[in-house]
Amino acid sequence: MSNPDSQASESDSSPQESSPGRLLKAARLEQNQTQQEIAKGLFISEQKVEALEQDYYTPFSGRTYVRGYLLNYARILNLDSQPLLDAFNQIAPNRVVPVDRYKSTGELLALDGKHRQINFRLIFIISIVTLVIGFLVIKKSSIAESIESAALTANQITSKPVPPLVGPVPLIDINSSATQPKLPTVSQPFTTIAIARAPALAEPNPDIDSTIQVIAELKLTFAGQCWTDIRDAKGNKLHYNLQQADSEITLLITPPVKIFLGNAVDTKIFYNDKPYEFPFRGRIASFMLEQPHNNAGL
Numbered sequence: 001m002s003n004p005d006s007q008a009s010e011s012d013s014s015p016q017e018s019s020p021g022r023l024l025k026a027a028r029l030e031q032n033q034t035q036q037e038i039a040k041g042l043f044i045s046e047q048k049v050e051a052l053e054q055d056y057y058t059p060f061s062g063r064t065y066v067r068g069y070l071l072n073y074a075r076i077l078n079l080d081s082q083p084l085l086d087a088f089n090q091i092a093p094n095r096v097v098p099v100d101r102y103k104s105t106g107e108l109l110a111l112d113g114k115h116r117q118i119n120f121r122l123i124f125i126i127s128i129v130t131l132v133i134g135f136l137v138i139k140k141s142s143i144a145e146s147i148e149s150a151a152l153t154a155n156q157i158t159s160k161p162v163p164p165l166v167g168p169v170p171l172i173d174i175n176s177s178a179t180q181p182k183l184p185t186v187s188q189p190f191t192t193i194a195i196a197r198a199p200a201l202a203e204p205n206p207d208i209d210s211t212i213q214v215i216a217e218l219k220l221t222f223a224g225q226c227w228t229d230i231r232d233a234k235g236n237k238l239h240y241n242l243q244q245a246d247s248e249i250t251l252l253i254t255p256p257v258k259i260f261l262g263n264a265v266d267t268k269i270f271y272n273d274k275p276y277e278f279p280f281r282g283r284i285a286s287f288m289l290e291q292p293h294n295n296a297g298l
Helices: 004-017 020-030 035-042 046-053 063-076 081-091 105-158
Strands: 216-222 226-231 237-243 247-253 257-261 267-271 274-276 285-289
Touching: 020 046, 020 063, 020 081, 035 046, 035 063, 046 063, 063 081, 063 226, 063 237, 216 226, 226 247, 237 247, 267 285
Parallel strands: none
Antiparallel strands: 216 247, 216 267, 226 237, 226 257, 257 285, 267 274
16 A cells, blocks of 8 residues: 555655756756856856756746746756746746745745845945945035035125215315315225126037937847847836747837847847947847947947
8 A cells, every 4th residue: 555645755756856947957967067157157146046946936037037047057058948948837837936846945945044144235235335425415515515604704795885985075165276176085995896707608509409319220130049128228128028039120219228138149239220249248148239339330
């Protein structure tokens, strides 16, 4: 008679052994590669590589990002990515963020503890930077107030009213041969008032229109499957999709735009029908596309 506990354990272990994380980890160990090497190839932290291998997807932004990382992980190990994606779809077919696949609660808490420790350090650093910035702002405000107070005092001194003329007004003798009367003497000198001229305003140049925005045509062609994320300067999504092989997209953009490519090797970019050379590391590219000089892509 079979033991129901052993049958339950066997049924629970089979999906885990065939999960994408278990398959990737087994292939990495077989090829004698470390998590640090995989992290450098994917441009993510070692904690996220550990999360992928444990089928723990909470640290990632969404389902499409997880699929992109699984796809690139398989390419680093020269594996067929389709079985991994099929296993991933079985784990979470309709969820935005897949469920956790840890065998025990202890493993889940251990990985969450690493992320919490990193978050606490980040919060501490942000708090210190905020305090320093606040101190500098307060100090700058006090210096500005001191300068303004000194300027007001100087203005009150220089704008002192001119005292009136003092002394008796002389009588003019009609029979005198003098044609001009003598002016009375001034007992106090005049106070000189300094008048500052405001700088002349620069005349606007009618040839320059700051409201004009450059509209350009951006075209991308894909020889292989590639996750693509294109956003404008304000972070709005212009294109957000997993492109299939032998496909292309064309967008009208206003530079600059932020571009992320999961498979930059098989992707070509054309700016106004001219090739645009972009930087990438490994198979991933993440860069800001500025307006090329003279609308040239080279």
